[in-house]
Amino acid sequence: MHDVEISRAVEILRPARRVLAFTGAGVSAESGVATFRGAGGLWEGRSIEEVASPEGFRADPIKVWRFYEERRRNVARARPNPAHTVLATWQDRFERYTLATQNVDGLHQAAGSRDVLELHGSLWRVRCVSCGTERDDLLVPLPQLPPLCAVCGAMERIAVVWFGEFLPPDVMAAAQAAAETCDVLVVVGTSAVVYPAAGLVGIAAEAGAKVIEVNPEASALAHLADVTLRAPAGEVLPLLDAGLREG
Ligand code: BV8
Ligand code: ZN
Numbered sequence: 001m002h003d004v005e006i007s008r009a010v011e012i013l014r015p016a017r018r019v020l021a022f023t024g025a026g027v028s029a030e031s032g033v034a035t036f037r038g039a040g041g042l043w044e045g046r047s048i049e050e051v052a053s054p055e056g057f058r059a060d061p062i063k064v065w066r067f068y069e070e071r072r073r074n075v076a077r078a079r080p081n082p083a084h085t086v087l088a089t090w091q092d093r094f095e096r097y098t099l100a101t102q103n104v105d106g107l108h109q110a111a112g113s114r115d116v117l118e119l120h121g122s123l124w125r126v127r128c129v130s131c132g133t134e135r136d137d138l139l140v141p142l143p144q145l146p147p148l149c150a151v152c153g154a155m156e157r158i159a160v161v162w163f164g165e166f167l168p169p170d171v172m173a174a175a176q177a178a179a180e181t182c183d184v185l186v187v188v189g190t191s192a193v194v195y196p197a198a199g200l201v202g203i204a205a206e207a208g209a210k211v212i213e214v215n216p217e218a219s220a221l222a223h224l225a226d227v228t229l230r231a232p233a234g235e236v237l238p239l240l241d242a243g244l245r246e247g
Pocket of ligand 1: 030215233
């Protein structure tokens with residue numbers, strides 16, 4: 001990746017007042033957390049429906065719980081990487097800064113990001129299938145599978161958004177509002193194939209925002225980017241941050 005693209009991206013970011021950062025599994029790749037669709041991805045050799053849909057959970061809750069328990073165990077060993085850290089420091093650099101993530105690993109918060117918009121929920125929250133009581137749960141491993149609701153005794157599920165489920169309306173609305181009004185959208189580590197989250201890129205571009213894509217490969221929405229930085233986020237974000245500090 002050339003310095004030319006980095007300096008073009010820095011020149012776009014420097015004057016920006018309202019910035020939206022939109023991330024996917026790629027931002028956690030250098031923390032050792034598996035992505036979904038790359039080589040060795042979570043969906044490899046698995047049927048997504050079987051482990052990440054309400055139907056799959058209904059059919060075999062223990063199998064689904066084992067899939068999430070495994071991911072919780074892997075993420076519990078992971079630490080934020082420089083990309084998470086830079087994205088966290090940017091919340092104090094711009095007049096208005098929003099971080100919307102498709103990730104459920106909590107690494108943005110671990111790096112110090114506040115008010116993270118978790119579009120697809122979190123591995124670290126569980127919800128009762130019956131009374132809907134939702135709680136944080138950081139236990140690895142879980143004492144029992146499936147965990148049971150302390151309020152009504154029914155089974156609890158992981159509080160992530162499965163395929164065919166709606167995203168939390170307030171979270172999506174906040175992300176959409178940020179996309180409609182931002183000067184710059186920085187898209188980091190997403191294949192941009194899952195909707196409605198990926199729709200944020202088109203909304204921002206349509207509203208006139210400058211779009212910077214950070215991804216070793218072209219995402220499905222690379223054509224909407226003004227600048228594409230074809231390298232790992234853990235290398236690119238510190239370079240962008242250094243460029244902003246020089247100015
Ligand atoms: C919805 C949480 C309304 C769980 C996830 C049929 C029926 C129902 C719905 C649909 C349907 N057909 C299509 C849909 C819509 C569906 C959808 O978009 N499907 C796609 C696959 C076609 N969407 C939904 O179902 C959504 N809900 O539409 O509700 C509705 C309701 C009822 C009926 C109809 C409609 C819900 C979507 C949310 C699903 N939940 N995850 C969990 O995590 O277990 S999605 C899952 O994909 C993750 O959240 C993930 O974040 C997301 C996107 O993936 P990415 O983050 O982009 O990761 P990926 O591996 O794909 O890419 C990684 C990228 O990183 C790559 O580009 C790679 O190059 C790059 N990279 C790698 N290393 C690095 C890097 N980048 C930078 N640095 C590096 N080092
Ligand atoms: Zn309950």
